[in-house]
Amino acid sequence: MKTIKLKRSFYNRPTLDVARDLLGKILICQNDSVKLGGRLVELEAYIGEDDPACHACRGRTPRNEIMYGPPGFLYVYFTYGNHYMLNFVTEGKGFPAAVLIRGLEPLYSVETMKQNRGVEVLTKIASGPGKLAKALGVTTDQKGLDLTGNEIFVIDDKSSIGEIWCSSRIGIGDNGTDKLWRFYLKDSPHVSKMSKQVRESARLIIES
DNA sequence: AGAATGATCCTCT
DNA sequence: GAGGATCATTCTC
Numbered sequence: 001m002k003t004i005k006l007k008r009s010f011y012n013r014p015t016l017d018v019a020r021d022l023l024g025k026i027l028i029c030q031n032d033s034v035k036l037g038g039r040l041v042e043l044e045a046y047i048g049e050d051d052p053a054c055h056a057c058r059g060r061t062p063r064n065e066i067m068y069g070p071p072g073f074l075y076v077y078f079t080y081g082n083h084y085m086l087n088f089v090t091e092g093k094g095f096p097a098a099v100l101i102r103g104l105e106p107l108y109s110v111e112t113m114k115q116n117r118g119v120e121v122l123t124k125i126a127s128g129p130g131k132l133a134k135a136l137g138v139t140t141d142q143k144g145l146d147l148t149g150n151e152i153f154v155i156d157d158k159s160s161i162g163e164i165w166c167s168s169r170i171g172i173g174d175n176g177t178d179k180l181w182r183f184y185l186k187d188s189p190h191v192s193k194m195s196k197q198v199r200e201s202a203r204l205i206i207e208s
Numbered sequence: 209a210g211a212a213t214g215a216t217c218c219t220c221t
Numbered sequence: 222g223a224g225g226a227t228c229a230t231t232c233t234c
Binding site for chain 2: 044046053054055077079080081082083085087100102128129130131169170171172173192
Binding site: 058062063077080081082140 | 228229232
C-alpha cells in the first residue's frame with residue numbers, strides 16, 4: 001500500500017477539522033535510524049487568543065510564538081516539571097492554534113517505546129500526552145520541526161477506525177470546559193483515562 | 209530576581 | 222482520590 005505523507009494544506013484548515021481528521025492516521029517519528037510511531041487515537045484542539053485554555057490566551061510570548069506561525073509545524077512545551085507535550089500548529093500564519101496529541105496506539109518499534117517508557121503493557125505506553133512524548137523520545141529539542149519534513153510527520157491511513165466521539169478537554173481547570181474540543185476513537189484501548197465529568201460530556205459525532 | 213503556576217503521571221492509601 | 226515530583230515559562234515587584 002502506498003503511504004501518503006500529509007501536506008501542509010492538511011494543517012491549514014479549521015483546527016477542529018484537523019483534530020478530527022487526524023484520528024486513525026499514523027504518526028511517524030524518525031529518531032536516528034529508528035522509526036517510532038503509531039495510530040493517533042486521541043487529540044484536543046486549542047484555538048486562538050479567545051480560547052481561555054489555549055497558550056495564546058495571554059497573547060504572543062517566546063514560548064507560544066510558533067503557534068502564530070504557519071501551519072504544519074511542531075509545538076512542544078514542558079509542564080508539571082516532568083512532561084513534554086506534542087502539538088501540531090494549525091490554521092494560517094498569524095492565527096494561533098494547535099492540536100494537542102494525547103494518545104496513540106503503538107505500531108512501529110514497539111520494543112523501543114517500551115524501553116523509553118519503562119513499561120511492558122501496550123496500553124500504558126502512549127495513553128496520555130506526557131507518556132506519548134516520552135515513548136517517542138520527543139523534547140523541546142524538536143520544537144519548531146516541519147511536519148512535512150522527514151523527522152516527524154503523519155501519513156494517511158484508510159483502515160477502519162470505528163466510532164469517533166468528542167468530549168470536553170482534559171486538565172484545563174474551569175476555563176473552556178464548555179467546548180467539546182477533544183476527539184477520540186471510542187473503541188481504542190489506547191485513549192487516556194477520563195474523569196466522570198469528562199465522560200458525561202462525551203458524545204458520538206461520527207458513526208463507523 | 210523571586211514566586212506562582214501548570215493542556216500530567218505515578219505512587220501511595 | 223489525594224498528593225508529590227520537578228522545572229520552564231510567565232507574572233509581579
